Amino acid sequence: MNTNIQEIKDLCIGFKSQKGEQISILRNITTNIRKGETVGIVGESGSGKSTLALAMMGYIKHGLFTTGGECLFKSKDLLSLNNKELEDIRGRKIAMIPQNAGQALTPNLKIGYQIEEALKLHTDFNKVEREKKISELLNQVRLPSPSIMALRYPHELSGGQQQRVAVAMALAGNPELLLLDEPTTGLDVTTQAHVLELLKDIAKETGTSMVYVSHDLGAIAQVCDRVIVMYAGEIVLEGPVRKILKEPIHPYTYGLLKSIPKLSLSGLPDSMPGSQPQPGNIGSGCSFYDRCNFSSDECKVKVPELEYLSDIDTSVRCFNHSELISKTSEQKITNDLKNKITIDEILDLKDVSISYAKQGIIDQFLNKVTDTNPTVKDINININKGETIALVGESGSGKSTILKSIAGLLKTKDGYIKFDKEKLLSGDLKKRNSEDLRSIQLIFQNPDESLNPNHTVEQILSQPLKLYFGLTGSKLKTSIAELLEKVRLGAFYMSRYPRQLSGGEKQRIAVARAFAARPDIILCDEVTSALDVSVQAAVLDLLQKLKEELGTTYVFVSHDLAVVKAISDRVAVLYQGRLCEIGPSKDVYQFPSHPYTEVLIGAVLEPDPDIRPKLVAEDIVEEKPPEIGCSFQGRCPRIIGDKCRNETPPWQIGDNGNAIRCHINIEELKIQQS
Amino acid sequence: MFFLIFKRFVLGLITLFIVSLITFIGVEILPGDACTSYLEREAFGEALAACIKRLGLDVPAHERYISWAYNVIQGDFGYSLSGQMQINEVLGPRIKNSLVLASAAIIIGIPLALILGIITALWRDKMPDIIISTVAIFSMTIPEFISATLLILIVAIWLEWLPGIVIVPTDVTFFELLPNIILPVIAIAMIMTAHMARMVRSSVIQVMASDYIQMAILKGVPYWKMVFKHVLPNALLPAINVVALTIAWLLGGVVVTEVVFNYPGLGRLVIESISNRDLPVVQALGIILASIYVSINFIADLLTLMLNPRLKTLQTRK
Known part of the structure; x- marks a missing residue:
């Protein structure tokens, strides 16, 4: 019996460039998916992993075409079937769980209808049976009250719930193969851990084969049996998950793993130089040659073949794989932070609360306070010159709100923000003087949106220089060149437009623009979230180097606890706009800690199949913080009763200097958590 | 809500x-x-x-x-100067005539625009799209006084099928008016349909490229079912406002076309009363045209609210 459910042979997919050249996105992909196994496809953006996953369903995006090879599902070539035949396979034999369920559910159709549609197409159930099945499916993906859920529209659900609906929809046709395209990217850490747990259970219950596409090695480690690593449209490494993640024998995989910040390590991760070659720009040798630290002369001129090593059941595309392990073990990393923190206070947030609620015209007239429960409340944080303080929390925790308020983009409702000990920062941007504006700069999450696409790099960088220092002519040019130098880009980047830059380069320009103002404080809003891991490591490294050189203070907002641990001196954990815990980062990551911090740390996915996340709390989404009591009462696994619901918890100081806001005695917490 | x-x-x-x-x-x-x-x-x-x-x-x-x-x-606009008659009496038949012209253009133009827009989007970059889009661009860019004049020349003068200009008293009955409006309706519908079809086309193409349509395809939804259930409701929602504006534009009088065909509608009344310096009528027309725009946009807003589940629940929840 054939145990392969899908066989991909020599698949090549490409597009025609404007000059009429044929450019490959996927190059000679050959692999098999076995019955009942979960295979992970890993790679950075542009590696072709999503194109490969879609091809496994016989779907080629508009503008792309196959230039060779075949995609056999049960010995039928999907790429040669017509639409009618594909409709019978899609959803019934092979189903897809999309990356962003929020956008993948049709907005005008109710959840129940969309699942029923799949049932109608792929099963013989009658109306009553279908309704029963919908409830069953929604139950199976652990959505509360299925009958109500079925009547909702997609936008009425939270991100995690939408993803669960997408899973239920995929399961409706009882498929033999499930393709998951980054199914947890964009979800909060705790939600992500829960969805992965669910997927694992489903794989176990139904015996469905799964192909899990992701850039996140942490997620891959949790669910996959086998891993395929892709680089520049090729498979560079393929083998059992433990082998790949623990002893990678391909330099790219090795570098990738090294560049992921981990909770178990301190300091910044190693970064990989360079970036993935664009399709059509791949040289004559190994596609990884430019970035490889272990290359030999052979690599430059000859393309390595995918070589199967039967003793470890692994395929690798590298000439020097046998020496890699001995070479890599010599490398040691010491990337500890060397921040010169003074006890000079630079920023003081006192009793800050921020509200998004707009006063009605009449209330404004009567000067009535309408919002008694603001989005952000009681924030007290002192920031010293030269330190990096991180604000962490899931979406809705108010971390970006606080950042915007420091930047002057949002007014505070109560409390104040003081800069440099005496200057009170106005909540109104227009009332801040040029000096205050210069001192505080902001770097945004997505450089695609924060850089004007119609300005050249020179124009982008010249704006702060002209505005704050009045530079012109050759002085301006020299300053721009110096800035580019600082962010490790050559002066020839000046004439380029943002679209001509890679994601990492764009973010470097955004960093350079912030530093152009020679600020005292830089506010970093999820600055690495949109970047690939290897690029993330490089950007973090750059931020750290610049800081060590210039003594800038960072306020760093992120949802990624591992990134935060790597870069920050101090961490403030937020839930629903209220502080839960604040302290030196090495202590916040140790117990005893606030139950919410515990939940967050438990949900972090390490790229190691032997470290499992600990799921201690449900991933319910709360729309509003509770009016009274502890902000975390709704989800707290250690709730002790009415006290938590009615009284605001007190601050307690731990042995290590971290402050925890909880009703449970800190000694008691230590015992419970150990 | x-x-x-x-x-x-x-x-x-x-x-x-x-x-x-x-x-x-x-x-x-x-x-x-x-x-x-x-x-x-x-x-x-x-x-x-x-x-x-x-x-x-x-x-x-x-x-x-x-x-x-x-x-x-109270519905009383006073007296017009030139005719020394009640403005209501002047306006009544004109509004009726404009309504006839507009309704005819709407009945023909809007369904045609939707169908053509959808066809061009679904057969994007293929023969049907190329042909329809080219024709649409032509009828969009040729000014209506030229296309109207050409129509008169060909249909009325050379072929002698239909009257070239409308020479009827202002208060004719509907059936007497009917043969007279065919040419003006064609002239108006050409421009209007082309505009709307282009709009619908881009809206449908945008929805077709969305994640949820890719998902529907990958779910195995048959093509036409996908088009009707998943694509069109989402693609046509933004079209409502454009349709509303077009209707308001039509009702408000298509000035140039009415003048070319000598059609006794509101548009020509605007021109006439301005050149006669009949200020009370100008004033009355101003308020009437504004009411038409406001009420049609109001109806369009209501429709959008009713059809877009996103807006609906947002408001009721509040």
Whole structure:
């Protein structure tokens, strides 16, 4: 019996460039998916992993075409079937769980209808049976009250719930193969851990084969049996998950793993130089040659073949794989932070609360306070010159709100923000003087949106220089060149437009623009979230180097606890706009800690199949913080009763200097958590 | 949701009030007044004084505005100067004629625009799209006075199938009017359909490229079912407002076309009353056209609210 459910042979997919050249996105992909196994496809953006996953369903995006090879599902070539035949396979034999369920559910159709549609197409159930099945499916993906859920529209659900609906929809046709395209990217850490747990259970219950596409090695480690690593449209490494993640024998995989910040390590991760070659720009040798630290002369001129090593059941595309392990073990990393923190206070947030609620015209007239429960409340944080303080929390925790308020983009409702000990920062941007504006700069999450696409790099960088220092002519040019130098880009980047830059380069320009103002404080809003891991490591490294050189203070907002641990001196954990815990980062990551911090740390996915996340709390989404009591009462696994619901918890100081806001005695917490 | 509808409604009323003020002030600050333009060269001495007295122009402007507005609310626009007849009697048949023309253009144009827009989007970059889109661009860019003139030349003069211009009394019956409106309707529909079809096309293409359509395909939904259930409801929602604006534009009188065909609709009345300096009629037309725009946009907003589940629940939850 054939145990392969899908066989991909020599698949090549490409597009025609404007000059009429044929450019490959996927190059000679050959692999098999076995019955009942979960295979992970890993790679950075542009590696072709999503194109490969879609091809496994016989779907080629508009503008792309196959230039060779075949995609056999049960010995039928999907790429040669017509639409009618594909409709019978899609959803019934092979189903897809999309990356962003929020956008993948049709907005005008109710959840129940969309699942029923799949049932109608792929099963013989009658109306009553279908309704029963919908409830069953929604139950199976652990959505509360299925009958109500079925009547909702997609936008009425939270991100995690939408993803669960997408899973239920995929399961409706009882498929033999499930393709998951980054199914947890964009979800909060705790939600992500829960969805992965669910997927694992489903794989176990139904015996469905799964192909899990992701850039996140942490997620891959949790669910996959086998891993395929892709680089520049090729498979560079393929083998059992433990082998790949623990002893990678391909330099790219090795570098990738090294560049992921981990909770178990301190300091910044190693970064990989360079970036993935664009399709059509791949040289004559190994596609990884430019970035490889272990290359030999052979690599430059000859393309390595995918070589199967039967003793470890692994395929690798590298000439020097046998020496890699001995070479890599010599490398040691010491990337500890060397921040010169003074006890000079630079920023003081006192009793800050921020509200998004707009006063009605009449209330404004009567000067009535309408919002008694603001989005952000009681924030007290002192920031010293030269330190990096991180604000962490899931979406809705108010971390970006606080950042915007420091930047002057949002007014505070109560409390104040003081800069440099005496200057009170106005909540109104227009009332801040040029000096205050210069001192505080902001770097945004997505450089695609924060850089004007119609300005050249020179124009982008010249704006702060002209505005704050009045530079012109050759002085301006020299300053721009110096800035580019600082962010490790050559002066020839000046004439380029943002679209001509890679994601990492764009973010470097955004960093350079912030530093152009020679600020005292830089506010970093999820600055690495949109970047690939290897690029993330490089950007973090750059931020750290610049800081060590210039003594800038960072306020760093992120949802990624591992990134935060790597870069920050101090961490403030937020839930629903209220502080839960604040302290030196090495202590916040140790117990005893606030139950919410515990939940967050438990949900972090390490790229190691032997470290499992600990799921201690449900991933319910709360729309509003509770009016009274502890902000975390709704989800707290250690709730002790009415006290938590009615009284605001007190601050307690731990042995290590971290402050925890909880009703449970800190000694008691230590015992419970150990 | 009801609060929102109420808010839109009040906003519409405020808009009308401001429009009425602007037209009134506009007419007021023009040199001369209704009497001087009516009496022309005899506008002096006793005749002028008598006229001013008769039309009540000796009262201060704000009082005249109030009494005018009060009458308008009750549906009385006063007297036109040129014909010395009630403005309501002037407007009535004109509105009817414009309505006939507009309805015909709407009945033909909008379904055609939707169908063509959808066809061009679904067969994007293929033969049907290339042909329809080219024709659409032509009929969009050729100004209507040229296309209308060409139509008259070909259909009325060379082929002698239909009357070239409309020579009927203002108050003909519907069936007498019908053969006369065919050419004007074609002239209007050409431009209108082309515009809307392009809009629908881009909207459908945008939805077709969305994640949820890719998902529907990968779910195995048959093509036409996907088009009707997943694509069209989402693609046509933004079209509602464009359709509304087009309808308002049609009802408000398609000035150029009406003039070319000598069609007795509102558009031509605007031109006539301006060139006759018939200020009360201009004023009345201003407020009527504004009401048409405001009420049609209001209806479009209501429709969007009703059809878009996103807006619906957002409002009710609040």
